[in-house]
Amino acid sequence: MATPEQTEAAPAAANSEPASHEARYNPAEIEARWQERWAAQPDLYAAEPASSARPKYYVLEMLPYPSGQLHMGHVRNYAIGDALARYMWMQGHNVLHPMGWDAFGLPAENAALKNNTPPREWTLANIAAMKRQMNRIGLSYDWRNEITTCLPDYYRWNQWFFLRMFERGLAYRRKSKVNWCPQCATVLANEQVVNGCCWRHEDTLVEQRDLEQWFLRITNYAQELLDDLSKLEGWPEKVRTMQRNWIGRSEGARIDFELEDLESIPEEERSARRGGTAVLPAREGVKGGEVKITVFTTRIDTIYGATSLQLAPEHPLVKQMTVADPALDASVADLLEQQRRAREAGDVGAIQKHGVFTGHYAINPFNGERLPVWVANYILLDYGTGAIMSVPAHDERDYDFAQKYGLEIRVVILPRRTGEPADSGETESLLPFTDEDSLLINSGDFSTVGCHEAQRRMAAYAEEHGFGKATVTYRLKDWGISRQRYWGTPIPMLYCESCGIVPVPDSDLPVLLPDNVEITQQGGSPLGRIPEFVGAACPQCGGKARRETDTMDTFVDSSWYFYRYTDARNDRAPFDASTVAYWFPIDQYIGGVEHAILHLIYSRFWTRVMRDLGLVRNDEPVERLFTQGMVIRNGAKMSKSKGNVVSPDEMIARYGADSTRMYSLFAAPPDRDLDWQEDGVAGVSRFLGRVCRFAIKYAGRAKNGRAAGGDLSPASQALLRKLHQTIRKITEDFAGRWHFNTCIAAIMELVNTLTAAEPAINGGEVPDVVLTEILRSLTLLLAPFAPYLAFELWEQIGEQDNLLRSPWPEFDEALAREEQIEIPVQINGKLRSVIRLDADADEDTVRDAALADPRIAALIECKEVARIILVPRKLINIVVK
């Protein structure tokens, strides 16, 4: 059971006798003392200037939203980053390890509504509380460069960047369909829509609205963002794949289909035109009209198999058609209504395909055939051209649709087999057949050509004849950043009655976010209700102008914050270019995988914009990215609704910060999900207690300084061997796979070895110089994981220097080597005995020893030895018949 008294009662006992070797490990007392001392040294974790002789290392954890409470996911994230930062300092690097606050955003407005606290006040109070928690955990942040994105000295640079983008045409305004979350009462970017719902309100369906919005032209960089993914070798493959899919490049072609000129259709054909299920043959005299439908396809090679065109319901041409045709108008309205209802029912994935024939036909430019034009709900307006050619035989979706409405299905490609196309009857069972390793049939001059070659030749043919072109399309859309909210960066734009859209001049920055805003639940931008804010003079003509009242998406703040960390108090520029050039790119970025596309793709975009503005030299912001696993409990992610939340404060009060953070590293490898078990924290705490008691017990003998050499007793050799094996293991892990769980296990093994050797240590078999090396190294090894205890022991064993700047112990390969090793002996692959030999024994010696082993000898007696497999230093396997 919980024993809160333990932490209160214990300090007194420890204070009375702090150095007693029987003293109980008392984290509350040790940690309180060191916190006070660290607080008195504001430069303790300060990065050195670019002139530093040490090589630079920039380690960064994703900045938190200041909700007011750290959760275990934060603790884990920061424990990983902090261990690395401390290790890198000890490895002699100049480490930049900053922290800040992603402080704009909707929760502050919600809190304002609920508690009647102004967003600014609420946010700053939360920041103070969380900063206190971070310091309590003992994280090594350089607070001199702290940033708070909701303060003008930060967000003015958002505005400054926005103006630079506007000047270059990278920021633009247009009316468009946008995602609208009714809960947030604001617009969302595509990246913030999850399964048709809001990313913050999983049960709230996103609506489509037409609004004037500011966009950033991220699509200008689509190809570069895609190409450079292959260079990000320090990123998890998973994240790169997610970004690749998000950018969604596809190669294909645009083709124009002319709508048939109704005037030119001969009288006798009119009756055959109902239904729209059949393709009408090419016919002399039928002409294309003025109106064209442009489709995008990746499979131009199947164009002879097209049997209809399909338009998105929101396609502009559909509107033109419905104006003249009330019956069609009703059908399309019905289509949209069905769509809306299906989404409301929540089953977005299971929406059925529906469509309506428009009564029009369009001419296939390759063969003059006339294809019925339909409207279908499975066509997306904002991908490609919002229109497709439907090839039921060779596309799954078109096949479903054609089956449902009885449209023609025409086979125009067949598997490549003996070189000759197979019989078409045999292929029908394969439909829809989409394999591109195939040959064309029934495709005019292109018949018998392979698909890939046909794609090239047909696109070239289309371009030659002026009705099409090879094209690349991306799924990535421009980034809509306007939000109809109060708590964000004001967009620095003005609307002048005579000059139109006018940017705020740099000299007028920042456009301050006013404080006196009443937060209400009514829609529209809150800033629009403050006349003093809205009213302004036009900087160009001096006339009356109106301020933009939308604010920026908060992902703008986090797209470049890590640059500001290098020079956060700069009031003339977002940062100093040469300082950034020194620190960038970030050597190691650590955070949750949930930001794989949103934050991390925006950041890559922003860095390229800054590069093109001449502000930075790096193409990528982040060299290596690490995504840690979630903290779960009882098989589910910690959340209030599941009632399985463990508060860091409670853990720290009960077991101390060292135990809490060390457990978060010990319970699982950092990239895997971690199952929180409180008993495990208690176990780590017990272990730290053993370390503490052991070190303090022998601290007196460790004050004799350092020395080495001389003949070592077997006991000393054994202890040093274990020590150097541990140093090797942990050093290699920091450089490689970061399995801190096994690093901590290795330290536990070392301590187990040490306590088991106490009789030898006390019996004079281990000289003080050896004991000194052991205690020093043990403390250094512990420092990245349990800094409070490490600082305490460092002082107890008489060291004067700053532990964080003391060199990481070097491992000595000769000391780490085992002199004797155990070799398992197998017979037919089954373990039968183990022999002990000198580590450098040659093969014959090993073989002879194995065969001479009494157990082995007995087992192979009367049997024929067929083969002996000997793996040096590993194993010997005797194969008998």
Add this chain to the structure above:
RNA sequence: GCCCGGAUGGCGAAAUCGGCAGACGCAGCGGACUUAAAAUCCGCAGCCUCGUAAGAGGCGUGGGGGUUCAAGUCCCCCUCCGGGCACCA
């Protein structure tokens, strides 16, 4: 549907290059210390069978097959769990 992870004792996990499966820790059991408890320390501990015992043998890394002297690890098929994408033409 497609793409990634993952599945190992009662539990969290380890085994880094195909070579002693279960390191380290939790929970458990036995013992020491104590008037007693807490704390601490020592020992046992994958499962099954045989044996009073020391010990011996068998089975065992989600399931089935394969490669190999040897497979948690490699190959093929399947099940379950977690995550991402999902009418992207």
